[in-house]
Amino acid sequence: MSALAAAPVPGRLAKLWSATPATLKVGGAIVLAWIVLAGAAPLLSSFNPIKVDVLNMLKPPGGTYWLGADALGRDVFTRILYGARADLMMAFFGVVGPIILGTLIGLVGGYLGGRIDMVLMRLFEITVSFPYFVLVIAIVAVLGPGLKSYFISLTLVNWVSYARLVRSEALVLRNADFVLAARSMGFGHLRTMLFHVLPNALVPPAVFVMTDAVLTIVLGSSLGFLGLGVQPPTPEWGAMIAEGTNYLTSAWWISVLPGLAICSLALGLSLVADGLARLLHTGS
Amino acid sequence: MDRFAFLLKRPIQLIPVLLGISLITFVLIQLTPGDPVRIMLGPKASEDAIAFVRARYGLDQPILVQYFYFLLNAIRGDFGQSIIYRSPVGPVILDRMAPTLFLILYGLALSVAFTLGLAIAAARSRGRWVDQFVRLVCVSSVGIPSYFMGLMLILGLCLKLKLFPVSGYAPTLIDNLYHLFLPALTIAIGVTPILTRNLRATFLQQMDADYATAGRSKGLPERYIFGRHVFWNSLLPTVNLMGVVVSFLIGGTVVIENVFNIPGLGQALIRAVLTRDYFVVQAVTLVLACGIVITNFIVDVVTVVLDPRVKL
């Protein structure tokens, strides 16, 4: 019965730490490590990631080029470090738009129900069935290539995942006693939706977002032929993999190593997701 | 039975969705810079020639007028002409439906097999190394792009070990089990981790469910509880997730079709989009949309069959 709230701050932190699932700690450490590596890239490598050096093309790993050099003589290690910047950014901004838009739509549809939900659900189905390429081409044509178009096209399409998750939560929550209680105390729909339904509908999207972040990186590289994603010469893992495919039989390091980087980030984020789910589900 | 009333309602809901998709697609692709006639005639053609052909396809009309005619014709079963191939849309895409359909079904069949195997193995040995290993593999393989995976499989299994053909779609069904094994495997490698994570989690959750405890208290063997109770109660979330995955696959097989050179719908769509072959884009989009709607429909039917409580 001793009050958690009254405990002194250090004790509280320690408690929080011990309450944090191990997966969350390990996953967090991996993600954090990449953030640090990305930030400290100039300190860790003396190479310029975009400086081409035709004389050292395709140098295998070892020597000055720890992880080899790519088809333009750029140091793969350095490009992986700097690539983390673009990838972390893609992972982050690639999900921000979808999660906001999707959560709002799912929330409104699920909470208000009725005709609005009907219309939103049709919109949902249209989006799911809509060919992504058409959208990407159109957006790239209007806004030009690059990350901005990438984020916008992702937002316009990927919201459906989050809308689906949030809506199914909101559908249940809108009849939850505490939501009815909020209504009966005279709170408006907006307040009820934002402060009572929303915070309780966030666990599934918060878990999904970790996988989604990795998928956005992969998508960016898979659709590079539409002009999606970062533009050369900016290093980015997915683009590095794509660039290296022609060399897979002769210079494996160009694509395999950034591939391992993505896998490690995926691992980190998934562990965070697992831990987060456990933490949020136990409700403390 | 009332629970199956939705079987009748669905087709009606389909209409606004298909209309919406076709209108948005039509307007968007037409507004995108690029002229299919120019692509058809090539960069060396004269302006005269281009204007002449544009008029022939009615592309000189306002977009909404064109859309109206498209709809009118579509209702009569005529989906227009492929501008790039200078021939009716039908034959251009009909041949391509079978390979894509087969590929997706085959890929799903493998995914389901892998998923069941892995998830059951993991859940039955929860916390032990099999479980941890399955989790690790599932978690870290999400980051492998399918074109990369496909290429690795080709290099390893086709060229090194000479186990499978690199490409192609064979005329008979049985042959395709062999020919399309690698592409289906690539799909499965992409899909299995997602499904397995979900199914394993549901298994673990259901193994702790009250009815499982009740089963134990009756002295039912663990195997029986898992096989007869937990298993069937765990399927629904994964079936639903599979519906979503199929939706993404239906439009997203292009990468795999490219790597394994399978003449499928995904390839047709992407080519049509890249060449602004308006009516092919339109037709393929509608076919894919129907595919997605049918998928959701099947998921709903399976849901209702699996769970007697569900009403739709």
Added chain:
Amino acid sequence: MEELVRVEDLAIEFATQFGTVPALKGVSFALHRGEALGIVGESGSGKTVACRAILKLIAANATVRSGRILVEGQDVLAIDAAALQHFRGEKAAMIFQNPSTHLDPIMPVWRQVAEAMVLHQGVGWGEAKARAIELLRDMQIADPARRAGAYPHELSGGMRQRVMIAAALACEPDLLIADEPTTALDVTVQAQILALLRRIRRERQLSLILVSHDLGVIAEMCDRVVVMKDGAVMETGTVDQILTAPRHDYTRRLIASQPSLMKPAARKSAELAAATPPRLAVEGLKVRFRSAQSLTGWLTRRPAHAVDAVNDVSFTLSRGGSVGIVGESGSGKSTIARSLIGLVAAQEGRILVDGKPVGRLLQERPPAEQRKMQMVFQDPFLSLNPAMTVAATLAEPLRQHKLCADRQIPERLAELMAKVELPANLLERRTTQLSGGQRQRVGIARALALEPEILIADEVTSALDVTIQAQILGLFERLRREMGLTLILISHDLAVVRYLCEQVAVLRQGKLVEYGPTEQVLTHPREDYTKALIAAIPRLSRRSDAAE
């Protein structure tokens, strides 16, 4: 008498994120063959853990620190998996508190009854089905051949509990462990299930362990009682001995908290009530739920299925007055509450507050009017926003209705906490970090924060321990007396109503079958239905009639 079960010095603890939780701290008790042993104690005292341990149903995160459980001289905790399978089901079986979750939702019920027979006794499925149907008939399920094919959700709560009992008895065990088998059921059904248990115990020479937090139930059913608190046994004895001469303070408190034993609160005289103008008047209230029409229904012009959840209900309440609404499950009690508060629209009838009609739905009522009438929800685990702290929960209505200046809020919060007898240091906790009783009091405090004139309490105590229930009933009584709160108390427990309410309204299938002063209705019920409700109340004193 031969000893069937002996639990010796059992200590079990759970590993959790927050460290180890000792659930049992050296519990010992014994059960003789043919005997019925009751276990009582407050929530979390370890009743369930102890019972499950007898079947070695020990959670994955649990460790047995010490102790033995001997059944017919054999230590259950030491036997191997194969033997355990035979022990479970054939020697001992268990039924659980919540029949809805303990049945597989997607398997026809007969299979769930039959599967143990097939697996333990090697009976074929065909024969097992026939036997299962016989068992269901024996459990007094009407038309068992047809019901056998039903899925759990197609059955009522009472029927589900019968199915579970049938499944437990399928292999004719010697020992039945019943862990709060009736808590989730309403009183009339509870009475039927208890009667059934008594009958089969007699007919089959079953030994029974019955867990309950309701001493009334224990008194009706058991020969001996074990009283538990905080993972330890407080005292053990025969029922009479415990009820008449409790040795332990805790036991005494437990007994005192039984609502049937609580003295009715002071009441306003009927004349006085009639003299004051009514604060709340409900006239001819009617709520009809229409199920969504299906396409097939529409095509065949079949009218949509409709339920009259509330049908022509009228009553009046004066300032400081209180009415209890009772009735079986599904009789429309909650629906009345919801339509009063404006969460569902009444199709017909009027609701008058201080003589003025109010809007049917929340959004048709001005905020000030909304504020006047508040409701406390039935389930304390569902009615508080899990994402909020207690302080935020209580401050939100104050702020929204601008009931006090922002800087006075802390002061008001402290007042509210004091009013519901909660320590102020709980304010910073999340609602999920509170016990059920604490939560329910936060729910009440939240309603009171709006300074309502009318309070509707929907089964606020049914999920609580008797001791906490007693506290909360006391609180309502005080508020009514001191603040002139007008109270509508919904309950299926007539004892609770008797304690608190001046008038009682008996509801059946949406209709008021009886309405009048509490004493009058309880002592001279006119309707058979009311009589049945009264008869279903388990009483400590009724042990003697239960025995025959």
Added chain:
Amino acid sequence: ADSKILRMGYGSDVLTLDPIKTVYGSDIIIQGMMFARLLQANADRSEVGPGLAEKWDISEDGKTYTFYLRDAKFSDGSPITAEDVAFSYTRMRFQKDSAYAAPFQPLKEAKAKDAKTVVFTLDRRFTPFLTLTEIWNTGIVPKAAVEKMGDDAYAKAPVTSGPFKFVEWKPGDRVVLARNEHYYKEGLPHLDGLEFRYVADDNTRVSMLQAGEIDVCIGYPVARQPELKAAGFRADADISSVTYDMLINHSKAPFDNLKFRQAISHGIDRQAIADAVTLGSGRPATSIFSPELNFFDKSLPLIQRDVEKAKGLLADSGVADPSFELLVSAGIADDEKTAVLVQAQLAEIGITVTVSKIDSTSVWTRLIDGDYQAELNWWYNETRDPDNALRWCAWGAGDNKSYYTRYNNEEVNKLIDEAAGETDDAKRGALYAQIQKICVDEVAQVAMFHPNWLNGYSPKVKDLILNIGLQFSEIDQTDLV
């Protein structure tokens, strides 16, 4: 014996089988194998000799060409007459939707004089005309069949005049051809048939060659050359007439500025780019067109990269903001590589290049609309005569505005016309040298290097090369052993 079917894989899709309706590589290659022309080039296209025409006369004024046909038949067994030849040329030259009528502007009339003699009338003396009579879109089609079937149907199942006849076309997948029994060369072709397959992905195509699923892989990533050779495939480069260049928009700043263009021309290292992109299989560019074309001016020096000079030129140009956007078709690895190299090299002289990858159709659209600053592109020439090449890349008066660069120099335009009317090789050479000099000095476009066709052939394939004009001209000689 086993039937000898040659299987080819190519990275783009066949769109039509009607030779007048396309300029695409896939169509050109397959049509070249289906339709015989009046004249025929030898394997490396260095010479043209008799084809369907046994001999020909050119009138004194160079305006009348008379071709005498040999006895030959279409694949349906009907004879190939002068009427068919006149029909084919008229159609190619005058039909509204003919895709490549431009090089034939001087042709005014094509007429059958008798069954075996066809007469072409030109409106001016036009020396390159003879070589043009062997390019793919002058393939002879049967008048009767085209008129009976209509253009659209004919384009899907043509009656052919070349070594192979049409069997089947699955759009987006493959075209299947079989030996034409009626082919005019006795005993040829050696092959029984041919499958032309669309394999979009470069690496897949190579893998298919390695796995024996195709016999010829047209186009492979240069990185895989050593591996192919080591495995015994014939994978040496086939010489092409390709020029890989940076198209620059002369109507837009900063490329309207001569000094700026020159700064760029001196600021890039053509040798290094050629080496890095083609891994040594291509040559740096010195002129505006390929050294494989006649009258290529061998005396033009390779412009060596000179950072100081480039900086000076940039300073002189007075361009305040030396930066531009370089368009690249997304998904083409070599373009991307080149772009990055150009970007890095120009950065050193103070020019900021922003690389934009967009889909190829959008690139073309912006190119044609003039809505771009610079773009990476390549082109090849069908014949060895430079007239066609220059009219494509430097003739401002043409429909395509000097390959959409909007480069328009009256003098160059005049010289091109003059050279086309000249019959004396020495004089033509001098004129073409002058044109090349002006175009290089004025930086009409930034020619960078000349890559070669990288085709892989199974060792079973005998006597097959892709010539400079993207044709397998000796396909009728090709054999599988």
